[in-house]
Structure formats: structure tokens, C-alpha cells
Amino acid sequence: MSCWETIADYGLRSIGIGERLLPRSDFTLCQQVTLIGSGMLWNIYFGVFALASGFFLATAVAVGKAARNRWIRKPSEWFIFLFRGSPLFIQFFFAYFLFLSLKSQFAFFDPFTAAWLGALIVLFLNTAAYSGEIFYGAYRAIPRGEVEAADAYGLSGWARFRRIIWPTMLRLAWPAYTNEAIFLFHATTLVFFSGFPAWQQRGDALYYASYFADKTFNPFVPYPILAGFFILVTLCIVALFGWVNRRLNRHLPQEARPKMRFRMNLIR
Template sequence: MSCWQTIQDYAFRSIGYGERLLPRSDFTLCEQFTLIGSGLIWNIYFGACALALGFFLATLVAMGKASDRPWIRRPADWFIFVFRGSPLFIQFFLAYFFFIQLKSVSGFFDPFTSAWAGALVVLFFNTSAYAGEIFYGALRSVPKGDLEAADAYGLAGWTKFRRVTWPTMLRLAWPSYTNEAIFLFHATTLVFFAGFPAFQQRGDALYYANYFATKTFNPFIPYPIVAFYFILLTLAVIMGFGLVNRRLNRHLAPQQRPKLKYRPQLIR
């Protein structure tokens, strides 16, 4: 089988298109690159959806933590504390057990016992907590001069927040939020180790890497392939967030615009 035929057969296998059976022996480098790349689709799905949904919840959590009303501030504080204070892997485990119990009560929760929905919920809440703390710090760092200028122009309430507070908060938080986005995509590999099952052997990148490592007893080929794909994914995230950062700072002179720099988070 040629490499092109392998790509046609397995490029989208992780989402249900192509060959149903995995190769059993005589694994080629092309098969490993193709199948692991196919599984990366799920990692991108987890990361992109969790970021897109978590961005809005993180904004609400940051606003809640900055509120003067205790009945709003304390739930936001506890939400951030719980999801930042507990390991992500334990959150996966507890969520799977919780959804299993709810499934026995109502069939509505049946999809949440699978990785595509249940693991996404965990990642959504986790990144919302981390991003919420980032946005809260940026919200507290908004220059008072900007707020006073908004008051002088007669801006108040939602208009003031939408036109002054929120854009300034995003500009201040964006570099740190970019690092959180990168870490989130890396954290999607933990879905493989969680209790959420992959549907019909349609797993993520680490699922296929583990399959090849188990069959060949050689982890030094599939796992570096996973690392290679995630390095490319990280570069794509940096480029995408860099474009947004340029948009947020478009009012500044080119030499004054802050540039994004990737800083690996060795300890989170």
C-alpha cells in the first residue's frame, strides 16, 4: 500500500471516515503519521471548543470576582479555587463517575459518559477557571485614567464596560491567555488517560500513539510524532493569537505594540 493510499484510508478515521480496522502488523512510518494526525483532530476539537465556550464564562467569572456583592463574588472565588486547586486528571475521574450516576437516573446524560461531551465539559470548566483568574488580574490592572476618561465622556454601565473596560482588560490579559490556550491544548492529551471511553476506537492522538507503541514495543517513534504534531499546533495557536493581539493593539504605534512570547508553564 502506497503512502497516498494510506492517507486516503486513515486520514479521517478518528471521526468515522475511511477504514474501520486498524493495521495489525508491518506498521509503516506513513501509517503512524497518518493515524496519529487523524487523532489530533479530537485534540483540536477539545481545545478549540473549550476555549471558545470558556472565554465567555471566564469573562463572567472575572466580573463576578471583581464584584462588590458577596453573593456574586464568593461563588466566583470558589469556582476558581476548586478548578485551579485540584488536578485536571482527578477532575476527569470525578466527572466521569458523576455522569455515570446521572446516566442511571436519566438517559439525557448518556452522551456525557463519552469523551466527546464529558471530557469537553471538564476542559471547559477548567480553562474557564484559569482564564477567569487571568482576566480578573487584568480587570484590576485597567488604568484608572482610562476609567476616569470614560466617566468624563459620560460613559457608564454596559457602554463603559463594552467600549473601555473590556477591551483594555483583553489587551492586558492576552499574552497570559495565550499561554493558557497553549497549555489547554497540551492538556487534551489527558483525555486518553481519563475514564471517558473512545467511541469505536476513534481516539485522540495519544490513543493511536499508544496503540503503535503497544504493538511494536517501541515508544520512541509514535510518541515523538505526537510531540511533533503538538509543536506545530502550538505554533498555529501562537500565530492565531498573535493576529488577535495585533488587532487589539491596532491603535498603538507598531514599535509600541507588545509582542507575544511563548513561555512554557513548567508548573501550573
């Protein structure tokens, strides 16, 4: 079987299109690359949707944490503490079993036990908490002068937030937020190892990688393939976020623009 046929068969296997049965023996390199790459679709799906939706909640939580009213501040602080203080792995498990017991009482929760929705919700809340903390730090670092200038121009309330505070906050938070995005993509690999079942063996990249490692008892092929895919995704994120970063900072003189510095250790 040629490699093109393998790609045609397994390229979209992770979303249920193509050959139903996974290869059982005599794994070729092509099969491993194709299936693991097909699993990446799930990682990208989780990462993109969680980031995109989490962004808005993160902004709200960051502003909430900086609010003077304690009825707004306290819930925001607790939300951030709850999701940053506990392991994502445990959050997945808890959410899965929570949805499972809700499902037995209300039919409405039926889709929540599937990874595509349930895990997405957990990732959405989780990234909202982590980015919320980043945005909060940036919010507090907004130069006083900018806010005062906005006041002097007669901007207030929503207009001041929308045109002055929010863009500055994003600008300051962006390097750290890029990092958060990278680690969110890494965190998506936990989904199918934490209760959420991979229905009909439709799993993510790590699911297939560990499938091959278990079957061949040789970790030296599938995991480097997985690593390669993730490095590729990381490079794409860096390029995309770097472009946004340049746009956010385009009004600044050349030397005042913050360099993108990559920090790590945000594993949840």
C-alpha cells in the same frame, strides 16, 4: 499499500470514517503519521470548542471575582479555586463517574458519558477557571485613567464595560491567554486516558501514539511524531493569537505595544 491509500483509509479514522480495523502489525511510518494526525482532529475539536465557549464564562467569572457584592464574588472565587486547585486528570475521572451515575437515573445524561460532550464540559469549565484568573488579573491592572476617562465621557454600565473595560482587559491579558490556549491544547491529550472511553478506538493523537508504542514497544517513533504535530499546532496558535494581539494593540504607539512573551508551566 501506498501511502495515499493509507491516508484515504485512516485519515479520518478518529471520527469513524474509513477503514474499521486499525493496523495490527508491520506498521509503516506512513500509517503512524496518518493515524496520529487523524487523532489530532479530536485534540483540535476539544481545544477549539472549549476555548471558544470558555472565553465567555471566563469573562463573566473574572468580572464576578472583581465584584463588590460578595454573593457574586464568593462563587466566582470558589469556582476558580476548585478548578485551578485540583488536577485536571482527577476532574476528568470525577466528571466521568458523576455522569455515569447520573446516567443510570436520568436518561437525559446519556450522551454526557461520551468524550465528545462530557470531556468537553470539563475542559470548558477548566479553561474558564484558568482564563478567568488571567482576565481577573488583567481587570485589576486596567489603568485608572481609562476608566475615569470613560466616566468623563458619560459612559457607564454596559457601554463602559463593552467599549472601554473589556477591550483593555483583553489587551492586557492576551499574552497570558495565548499561553493558556497552548496548554489547553496540551491538556486535551488527557481525555482518553481518564475514564472517558475511546468508542470503537476513535481516540485522539496521544491515544494512537500510545497504541503504536504499546504494539511496537518502540517509543522513539510515535511520540516524536506526536510531538511534531503538537509543535505545529502550537505554532498555529501563536500565529493566530499573535495576529489578534496586533489587532488589539493597533491603536498604541509602536514602542508601547507589549511583546508576546511565552511563559510556561501551566500544566494542570
